[in-house]
Amino acid sequence: MAMQLRFCGLKADPACAPVVVFGAPFDGTTSFRPGARFAPARMREDSWGLETYSPYQGEDQEDYDLADAGDLELSPGNAASAIRAVNCFATPLIEAGQVPVMIGGEHSLTLGAFRAALESYPDLHLIHIDAHTDLREDYLGERLSHASVIRRCHDLIGDGRIHSFGVRSGLREEFSFAAKKLDFHPFDLKMFPQVLETLGDLPLYVTIDLDVLDPSVFPGTGTPEPGGISFHDLLTALLALKGKVIVGADIMELSPLLDLSGASTAVACKILRELTLVIAAPGFHV
Amino acid sequence: MAMQLRFCGLKADPACAPVVVFGAPFDGTTSFRPGARFAPARMREDSWGLETYSPYQGEDQEDYDLADAGDLELSPGNAASAIRAVNCFATPLIEAGQVPVMIGGEHSLTLGAFRAALESYPDLHLIHIDAHTDLREDYLGERLSHASVIRRCHDLIGDGRIHSFGVRSGLREEFSFAAKKLDFHPFDLKMFPQVLETLGDLPLYVTIDLDVLDPSVFPGTGTPEPGGISFHDLLTALLALKGKVIVGADIMELSPLLDLSGASTAVACKILRELTLVIAAPGFHV
């Protein structure tokens, strides 16, 4: 009998696997169209239509100890407790040298996993790939909103350690702030390889808000922003991360019900496959 | 030029109209499928396809001073502040003798308007029409959840003053609680006229969770519960309220994007038309 709850390709034991995927089904502060809470469940379901073999990397998920730890149970209306729950889950993993890969949910949850990584790796840098600046001091008074998550990360990590790519929407003040305080590369990922090179072996947390993709590629998200990057652009960036020291990562803001064709969910699944292989491959293959 | 923001049929000045409709676009604690935040905007838009004349009552909204005060601005992720905002808006209206009619948004918001009414009318009774008991002490730790709203009202008003109709889903404990503490009439509205008669001229707050309707009639809601009542059943109950002392009311939990046909939104609009006429007609027509 088949009980296929977990992601296809992720069949190791979460207790000891080097890479541990988990779902964070929360979208409580979404300002426009909610639904990112359904991403982990729908991605698990649709992942069974995807191969575990990556022809881009010539690697197969079956050859690595990749785990799926299931979903966190998060109360729908409370962002602070959801971020706390993410932090509580990610902290022991990171302390044990495992790499958590979060499937959102909304972008504000990144704060929980990022803070867990920062505690173990004080020299952490943040790779931020997104359509939006997410640098508001607050959104309608809420400081833990998805629109403020990178600002909160900056509160923790300070200037020059956030490397932001692909942004094409935000307030004028946010663009000014980004230009001054961040390593800011709006509109595309052209500078991605160069920036990576400067980072050497520094520990990295990688957060991908999937709305960085053009809505033609990825319509299934709460706030579609025309003028985004292609799937090939994002894939190329992921492959460039191979060999880097990634200590935590996330893939956020798929809202699967907004794309009835299932293409957006397929994109998210494929990005997850490539990302887990990028993280796992160098350390365990040899 | 046409700028039709307001509901069709509601064109009086909110500052002095006896009946004031307002939107409360918040769905932050929704546990299953969010989207009730879009109800007020979509209802306003679609209301222009509806006549202002009710052939059921022989009355026309054009003949009464009915107002639309627009939407409250509510932060997406914070139920407590949303409930507070509803309370702040409703209190001065009720003190001035105006009747607020809230368009949800999720059911937890009822607490804000109900409390406002209770302060001005200490002998208030609550008419509760719903598919769900909404009597949980808390939901995943949250006490201000949509699943707890009637329990919170009971905290304020005590035993025997909540008259609950149509409920067909809940925990065993909730049904027990309801049987002991509420005037509880599950499954249908058959006892509605008799109960109303016992209430005489007592002030009433009427809360309608539209999911009391069968999903065939009203699929556009977050948690569809088969086995519900018909449109005709609900309409009949509304007409039975004519002449009663309604000091506040609400229509909650339309999630318009879940019903692409627009039928659910049309149901909500028609219920609003009939409800506003029921409230307005006896007092101002003569």
Added chain:
Amino acid sequence: MAMQLRFCGLKADPACAPVVVFGAPFDGTTSFRPGARFAPARMREDSWGLETYSPYQGEDQEDYDLADAGDLELSPGNAASAIRAVNCFATPLIEAGQVPVMIGGEHSLTLGAFRAALESYPDLHLIHIDAHTDLREDYLGERLSHASVIRRCHDLIGDGRIHSFGVRSGLREEFSFAAKKLDFHPFDLKMFPQVLETLGDLPLYVTIDLDVLDPSVFPGTGTPEPGGISFHDLLTALLALKGKVIVGADIMELSPLLDLSGASTAVACKILRELTLVIAAPGFHV
């Protein structure tokens, strides 16, 4: 090879068949949500999922000479010419003793077929089954709108010869007009058999705006009106027409794209099956 353009069950030659179905794909004056133009094509396609045998009548379409003449070619933006085209198509049929059954398209087209019938049958009566009064003198200045079609029929036929059933929406003036000038039975079809009896062997034109059905049964229509009749109610009325002298009929306002489930299209197909059998059966079976 299968080329199933025609309706399943309608395979006679239109040139001589006693009952001739045709499509009128026009929705140019629709005031709210257009799309009725797609009804004939989608009904033809989906009719092949329907049996030709009616267990309600114990009759099979295969046993009768029922024809499908295809669709009229109607220019999208011109109601007057579309009505004229319907009239031109229906007139020779009616003069030859054939019964045209039109699949709309919007309700205004009824005028073309009705006028054709009236010319051959000066003592014609109109059976009108609809959610809306359709009695406006004009709609935003247009006198040939779907909202005026019964008023235009009344212009031709005068008082007391329109028998209207099921109406639950309209202006106050329209309800007044209806009460004075029509044989008016709003809200339901309860009086349908009695009224039919009074009509004896008079020639009848039967126009069915499918939005008379409750939106739960028939969400696929431009202006859904909650509070409508059931499929069983409409079916019962159709069966009551058996043996009557029907000289023309139509089924209007299916907008198939608004109901992705296909249920509305199935309803329309089944109504068409029953209607064609009701018209054909008495005259040719014996």
Added chain:
Amino acid sequence: MAMQLRFCGLKADPACAPVVVFGAPFDGTTSFRPGARFAPARMREDSWGLETYSPYQGEDQEDYDLADAGDLELSPGNAASAIRAVNCFATPLIEAGQVPVMIGGEHSLTLGAFRAALESYPDLHLIHIDAHTDLREDYLGERLSHASVIRRCHDLIGDGRIHSFGVRSGLREEFSFAAKKLDFHPFDLKMFPQVLETLGDLPLYVTIDLDVLDPSVFPGTGTPEPGGISFHDLLTALLALKGKVIVGADIMELSPLLDLSGASTAVACKILRELTLVIAAPGFHV
């Protein structure tokens, strides 16, 4: 961490639970619109929005040993092997005195489970609730089609032992066959209690093709047939089965993607809850 693959309310061990639910995700012979293969997965997911307590029966699934055995792995294009797989799964269960409850998938699969029951219970009777006769000798040459499943059951069990309710569509020959060979009660379930009474303690297999419900209640099915029964009608029939000797059952033909509102899936989940409680309650509660 939550990994909620199983149905909410079904948490016993399938190896020994008296009632064992399993999914059969196959729709290979569907003639019109496929998609029933997705029913088990979508029902499991949405079941978590449903309470385990039935206010209709005053029983809670938590109080009984109900199990979910997951899904059979069925090859998409081969009906014969799918039916065989169902048979192989159901046979040992029935031999061990456990009651299998299948979630379809298409109706042809009933043959596999029905045959398993017949082998253990030679005096088995079949309760058949359906919109369609399903009595074709073959469908386009295929004898194992969903349109022939009851005919195949009749091949095995002979005259007078199939009790068929709610049928409203089929060929004229099928209706004739049914009238002669079956205990045939078309259109509704009015005779259901009387028929049950005549069956006393005979072992029963209950097959429910959910398209027996009116499309207003249950649009999410491949071949919607207007004119069906209400949710209340079906629920009443289920409750009438309480105390009967049910040795196998199934719920077939939900096609969840055809009803974006989720209402059809909710109907199927609720029917499953009531059915499992009806089967389990008398034997273990006392």
Added chain:
Amino acid sequence: MAMQLRFCGLKADPACAPVVVFGAPFDGTTSFRPGARFAPARMREDSWGLETYSPYQGEDQEDYDLADAGDLELSPGNAASAIRAVNCFATPLIEAGQVPVMIGGEHSLTLGAFRAALESYPDLHLIHIDAHTDLREDYLGERLSHASVIRRCHDLIGDGRIHSFGVRSGLREEFSFAAKKLDFHPFDLKMFPQVLETLGDLPLYVTIDLDVLDPSVFPGTGTPEPGGISFHDLLTALLALKGKVIVGADIMELSPLLDLSGASTAVACKILRELTLVIAAPGFHV
């Protein structure tokens, strides 16, 4: 209280603002799939999810006097009167030196605004960006159809003054006509900057049929034509218009209900933001 009827970012007084956006919700001659009538309302609603700051231009709509004049009230079935209404609205604006920017609605309406501009600016040139030639003499007899609008403009303005870009669909005769009578650059916008240069300070009317975009970017339109341009291509063309003398413009043929993801509406909103800034910026910033 929030009453957000107008476009986000357009808050000046239409009576005196240099740039005046207005909606023209008419789609009466649409030959394939109607629905463009819903574009202005849906764009206004969704514009509130968009920032007013353009990172492409480094400009913010808040810094300019941009106005939203609401929607024209247009009778559904009458193209001639809709075009006339557009003309009546645009004429006084243009005479007062204000720039009207129309949100369609179908493309035929361009004729009304274009004619208004031509009356004030006899040396007007037309910039035409579209997937279709729109050069038919008539469409099924109608001369004011969306398929004839550029032909009608040519009737008024003559050879060599229509600069057409991106066209990839039409009759052979239309392509011949275009090659002879228009400045015709089919398939893409590569020649756009060069052509603009030749036009110097001539007054321009810019009409954008959004179906020029590839359906991957913009599926929400009545007649999707594969092989179109990218968002970036169109954006680049808009930015090239900066500093030009634009005396009128329009954005046509968004049909929002055809793209449930909302991405097409987001594209239209962003094009509107960039266009209004392009028109407004040079004249008032300094």
Added chain:
Amino acid sequence: MAMQLRFCGLKADPACAPVVVFGAPFDGTTSFRPGARFAPARMREDSWGLETYSPYQGEDQEDYDLADAGDLELSPGNAASAIRAVNCFATPLIEAGQVPVMIGGEHSLTLGAFRAALESYPDLHLIHIDAHTDLREDYLGERLSHASVIRRCHDLIGDGRIHSFGVRSGLREEFSFAAKKLDFHPFDLKMFPQVLETLGDLPLYVTIDLDVLDPSVFPGTGTPEPGGISFHDLLTALLALKGKVIVGADIMELSPLLDLSGASTAVACKILRELTLVIAAPGFHV
């Protein structure tokens, strides 16, 4: 009267036309999301919104004898008999020198037409454009599955005669097999012109699984694979086929209901137009 069953632009007599399009509405072995069976019917319907003139080729379908032979009648659950039916239909056409162009339906059907071509043309080569390898020995035990179709073709034709382009998904073993046994050009079509040149005047069968296109361009398919080619890439490849000896071709795996916008169906129609013109043009124009 218009009865537009056939494809727009294909109006010759199938008995003698050099190019004969036919539909094969079968999707019985689809492993993920079925629905390709609806492609031929929906493409015929929507083809009437497309021009018959190709501006890319400067050719008009009206100038060639192109025929539409309608749909094969295929039993839903039996892949072997469906493939046989395709073979039976294609064989006499090919023997008569006519070129069959199949509209799928699922990819497994290619085997039927390919085998027919191979019998007449022993030196046949296969041009395979697809997102998937389709090289499995079997899929869940089925050897005639869509996932095995190219492997079955290889069984017939042997090494080096299958030229495969665009593949980006498959098992590791399939990629190995492809690298050894096929002329394999994964990910894109860059090598397409060079490969064609090497093939000279050899007879070619061209099979296009439309999922080779990126899901942004073509979301309407059962298994969307991000990272695909553009419409322009595929169009360029088609045009490169002009002058080649194409003796059979197919366009497979459009699943129209998965793309409500209709864009995927439009893509398929346009590819069909270009393909039929590419095949027909060199031989008959001169």
